[in-house]
Amino acid sequence: MVYLKKYFTEGLIQVAILLSLVGNKIDVGPYLPPWHEMILGPTSTLAQTRFHNLRNQLDGRDIHPKSVDLDGFLTARRLLGWVRSLDCLHVSGSELETWLVRREPDALAMGAPGQPAALDGGTGGLEDHAADQVGSPELGYGPIRESSLESMVLVPRRGQEEEEVEDDLYREDTETRQDYSNHGHNERPEQSLEERRENELVGSTWREDWRDNYDHANRELAQDLSDQFASLEAQSSMSLQECLRLLEDTFSFGEGPERSDPVDLGLREASEEDPSLVHEPLLSPLLSHADPSLDLELQWQDILAIMEPEDTDVDLSRDAVMQSGSIGSSGLMDHVHQDVSLHQAFLPRSNLDGYPFSPSLEGSVHLEAPLQPTSIGADNLPLTFELVDTALPLPLDGLVGNPTLSLQSSIFLEEPVQPNPLSLLLDDALLDGISFLGLPLEEGPTQASELEEELDSDSGLSLNFSHSPASPSGSEASSYSSSSSSSSSSESSSSPSEGAVGYNSNMASILEPEEGAVGGYSPEVSKMCSTSYQNPGRYNLPWLEHVGHDHNYHQPRANSPTLGKSLKPQKSHYSKPYECELSDKIWGRDERRARALKIPFSNDLIVNLPVEEFNELLTKHRLSEAQLNLIRDIRRRGKNKMAAQNCRRRKLEILFGLEEGVAGLRRHKVRLLKEKAENLRSVREMKQRLNGLYREVFSRLQDEQGRPLSATNYTLQLGNDGQVLLATRNGSTREQKAHKKQDRRK
DNA sequence: GAACCATGTCATATT
DNA sequence: GGAATATGACATGGT
Incomplete structure (x- = not known):
């Protein structure tokens, strides 16, 4: 700082x-x-x-x-x-x-x-x-x-x-x-x-x-940087292509x-x-x-x-x-394309x-790329950045929940005088890596939870059974991925724009401080797993008072509108005890019901388990009929909720696609109109030329006495054989070949 | 309080 | 046939 x-x-x-x-x-x-x-x-x-x-x-x-x-x-x-x-x-x-x-x-x-x-x-x-x-x-x-x-x-x-x-x-x-x-x-x-x-x-x-x-x-600048690549690649474990892409980004912003x-x-x-x-x-x-x-x-x-x-x-x-090569640059710019950047x-x-x-990048990277003067005179700026390792020796004190800041600070410690853009870009890239991996960043519970919340709160898709004790193997985790919801945990985090809407609890972020205080905090686990089964090896979990699985069941009970009213978020958050307020916020209808019936599973688990394991889970426990019904309802509603979200997302995508289609059609229409106008203009020109040619030909025609023919009395007609015939205006064709045209187009 | 939107839920159809 | 998914319709809550 x-x-x-x-x-x-x-x-x-x-x-x-x-x-x-x-x-x-x-x-x-x-x-x-x-x-x-x-x-x-x-x-x-x-x-x-x-x-x-x-x-x-x-x-x-x-x-x-x-x-x-x-x-x-x-x-x-x-x-x-x-x-x-x-x-x-x-x-x-x-x-x-x-x-x-x-x-x-x-x-x-x-x-x-x-x-x-x-x-x-x-x-x-x-x-x-x-x-x-x-x-x-x-x-x-x-x-x-x-x-x-x-x-x-x-x-x-x-x-x-x-x-x-x-x-x-x-x-x-x-x-x-x-x-x-x-x-x-x-x-x-x-x-x-x-x-x-x-x-x-x-x-x-x-x-x-x-x-x-x-x-x-x-x-x-590109040429100079290009000259640096030889040494760059020699020193770096990065491939040249990776370096190029990095610099491509640099150019995209710095140019x-x-x-x-x-x-x-x-x-x-x-x-x-x-x-x-x-x-x-x-x-x-x-x-x-x-x-x-x-x-x-x-x-x-x-x-x-x-x-x-x-x-x-x-x-x-x-x-x-x-x-x-629209940029038309030489040297490095042949490789680093601005458009793509x-x-x-x-x-x-x-x-x-x-x-x-x-995150796959490992090892250390050391780049030195003294940039050349630009129009703003950024010369003599020694650009050096070090990517020591993905382990990131981050001095994170005082940088709670701000990994970007942390990395920035780290770079400053490395290069306190002149932080260079490449290193900053590297920071972002490293952050990406951290985001990918969900690395804890060694910040402690609070920082990590904030980071996790930032990383995780995007789509509510973070449920990932790959860390579930019941599914220790990756294959099993991938089997969960077959469902659009649970699968998108990794997908959505990596590709939020394409991941399917999933079913998730945001309780992790809500309850993180408590969790962090209770035991060793593992944001990775917290991120990936449902809070209720972070404890490995058990599906059968005791109902924990503070384990929340907020599935957004904020709806009031269908048969209890009064209670539903009471569930509305209170304007005065201090009017209620914290526990009550938290309960109102985090416990949805089904969760409350499950709580009341003492169902020993989390809703995440109920919803996201594959059907075989779900059934196995039910058979392993003595559950009353009411509990079974509620569990099935929870599962059905949870899946349907995800489906509804996906459905709506698709609708929107279709709408946007249609909008784009309409825009494209409009553009096409404009282009066609312009083509039409050009064609009309061309036809007009051809008509004018034809008229001129007609007049010229007619002016050269003479009658038997050698007098020029009157255009009011005669007209030229084109025969089927390409010959031009002279005809009278009254319709009778004069048996005289006025002209032989060698080429009809002439 | 109406209008609008987002979301959850149900019923039903489809895969 | 059952499970999962898709979707229209409706209800509810928030703005």
Whole structure:
């Protein structure tokens, strides 16, 4: 923490210096924060913005801890789809970064750049969280995350001061661009139609003028990094491909116009520490507090409709895009494709199956990649990061529940002077690995429980029988996976967007402190197992008073509406004893019934056991008829609940698919209309040419006396044999071959 | 209090 | 035929 504070304190000073140097274009690169934070914002490491855990919070809304927020994660999934589709739009990485970094202040202000966004009325959730972290609601740069795409801006929205600064820099860069042009560096990658249309849309081309410099700088940077790969691979246990992918991510965030905009980046950095240091006029109102989901679909449809005709088929493979070399960069950039990087950059962390630093990565990695100067002068920045081991010697004191922060701190201990972006990326990657493995992080019960809650509360799918004593073998665990619910424990955690909705209890997170206090805490076990059978070797468990299996049975008893009313969450949480309140919260109807009947199994177990084992379980115990009925009801309802969730999720997916289909059809329609217009224009031209030809031919015709024929009396007709006949207007064909056409088309 | 949404539950159909 | 799953309809709670 000391290093963190020191870092940001220094960062404030540096930003202040930076502000004073903006107009002079002094090289302040070494003092700038790493790219990672420039783009993502320091909040990504200092705060739990949950950029990597959007499963818990999407669209600024908390996801119900016990059930999947279908809308939320589907929205994220849809956004991901869009982001992936961006791969196929041939928009340069720089452009895409612009979209991602900048925010749309107001959906209605698309045509009014520079107009301040309505910042009142926070939307809560991530949005507010980000705003809180940055310290100023006017600060436009929140950490990039999936949901941020909802408010991404396609229009470079600039405040007046920002425009002035940019104009100054633009003037300065004009010379440089001319130099590039003289040296053949001005050969930009072929600008995609989407870019052109986007620029047409916004009526601004200033960013185009800059891209040349960025491309050039990027090529240089890429070349230098490419030179590092030989030593890199020699020192590293990583494969070159993994390194490339890592750097690909780096490029995806560190490249583009935003990076060369020291004003914005520096301001963002400064404002997070102290908003008072922010130079207000330079702050463009980028942070939108409007509803992030506001008209997102419509906006995208509009955008796509504008960009559509040439990209109706957005299903181009990423490989094709990668091979297309649209970036046109040399050296490393031939391997590191910017377009693809976005895809990976915004994948849910758990989706990064092939991430270079997945938990499977073992051993130590040491990379040194001194980056070359960029347009912001980030030269002489020794970039060194060490991935010592996946065991992660994490100094986690005081970093409760914030693994990101912990890792950040760890890196600072390693490199207190210059935390580099690669290491930060590594941190995230390592966190992913931790998330994958559910590693306890050696934080103690509280930290681990919080982490677990963050990791686990996304979909309520974490029940995993692989740790169940009854199913010690992996095969048996996989047999449980046959059901969509229990199977998704691992699946959902790794792929929340695709995992089936499962049946789970969030009691683990609720009761963790108690559990941690009772005995050795094992978040892994707690995460994976139902709390009631953490004790190995038994299905037959005594009914524990504090073992909860909240299956969200908050419904009141069907025959007891009064009681149901009483189960409503009380506004005054302090009006009831803790135990009662907890009981009301965590004990659902069936659980209470099971409790009353002293059923010795957890509801998780009842619901998720395969039928054979379930029946075996029932036969092993002397159960009354009422108990058996209730157990079967619990099982039926639990399974049906999962089924209902899956069903609704599918419905939503179908709806979204239909929406996308409609959008695609609209784009196709627009394209067809344009083709029709072109065809009509072509036909018109052909008619004109034909008329001209007709007049020319007719003008050369003469009667027997050598007088020109009157067009009012005669007409030319085309015979079946390709001959042109002269006919009178009254219908009689003059027996005279006016002309022989060698070619009918002539 | 109505409207809307999310979720659980039931009944039934389908796999 | 039974279990699992899918789905429409309804009820309930929350906002």
